[in-house]
Amino acid sequence: MRFLFSKSKNKTEDATVSEQSNEDIFCEVYAVSETGPVRDHNEDAIAFSFPENNKQNLVAVVADGMGGHNAGEVASKMACDLLLDYCLTNWKQHTPEKLLENAFIEAHQMIVAAGESNTEQRGMGTTATSVIIQEELCYIGHIGDSRAYLLRNGSLTQLSTDHTLVNQMFESGEITEKQRDHHPMKNVLLQALGTTPTIQPQISADGWPLSEGDRLFLCSDGVYDVLSEEDIKDLLLMKQPEFVLECLSLTATSRDVSDNFTALLIDISSGVQSTPSVTKEQNII
Structure with missing residues (x-):
């Protein structure tokens, strides 16, 4: 499966949506998610939305x-849906950091419960890296x-810290950065949603x-x-965001990537913007 998405270019415009002028910074979102040349299905997932249609x-x-019998793709989709829904539902009730903290705890509990109720999905889990942008500040949940x-x-x-055994070894001084990046156990996770109590x-x-001009980049x-x-860095320095993701996809494939690969690019711009007309459901991949 191959997916390339640009949120800044909608196929249709909603004539009932009024234009709003705003000279502050705003976000343009672009994403790509591919199965890759080796795997037979995609266990990565993406979701995003603009709260208050702004x-x-x-x-x-x-x-x-991760998990057997396609349970990995169940867990990743659950994480995206649950994290997004919690933040949107409670957008005005909590600070961004509290939104992320509560959303991660709730998503974890629900993924654990789903795994325990279905033997084919028992033990499933997922990574999750999330950002909230509000009042020109970026908050990370990871x-x-x-x-x-x-x-x-x-x-x-x-901005994020890898919750892996190898990164823990690196931070404790047991191995060098080069050893960390090429260690045979570099993908052994210490934490994930759904896998621990x-x-x-x-x-x-x-x-x-x-x-203005900042770029945030989330990736698997x-x-x-x-x-x-x-x-x-070289890819992100390219001017056109669609071209960034196209080049990323071609490069990863040409290097025989052995896993699914997914990236979400957020361009921080300023100037006059129009209210987004795409619904939350259309933003969920």
């Missing part, structure tokens, strides 16, 4: 599922080894201020397994 606000999630990056002024920063997701207490491990951080 492109200054954004909730976005990338998830990478568990597992999918990643969130920020490109600013030509510099790429990883309790979780401790990474939740940003304070948001990262965003500026299939992307960075075959693209170095320098490769990712």
Whole structure:
């Protein structure tokens, strides 16, 4: 399966939606998700929406599922649906960090319950990397080894921390960065939604201020397994976001990526924007 999506270009416009002028920053979202040349089905998932129908606000999630009998794709879709729905339903009731914390805990509990009620899905789990953008600040909610990056002024920063055994070894000084990146156990997870009784997701207490020209990049491990951080930075420096994802797809495929690969690109722009006319359901992949 191959999917390339641009939220900034809708096929139809809703004539009943009024235009709103806004000189503040706003978000344009682009995404790609592919099975890859080796796997026979895609266990990655993406979801995003603009709360209050305002492109200054954004909730976005990338998830990478695991488990037998296609249970991985069940878990990743559940994570995306549950995280997105909780944040949208409670958008005005909580701060962004509390939204993410509650959403991750609820999603974890429901994925665990779903696995326990179905023997074919028992033990299923998923990574989840989510961002909330509100009032020109970006907040991260994260568990597992999918990643969130920020490109600013030509510099790429990883915002998320990999919840893996190998990254724990690296942070404790047992192995070098090079050993970490090429370790045979680099995909062994310490945390994921649905796989342990309790979780401790990474939740940003304070948001990262965003500026025009920033790019946020969420991806599953299939992307960075075959693209170095320098490769990712070079791609994100390309001007056209659709071309960024097209080149990413071609590069990953040409390097015989062994996993599904998924990426979500958020462009931070400023100027006059129109209210998005696409519904939440159309934004869920």
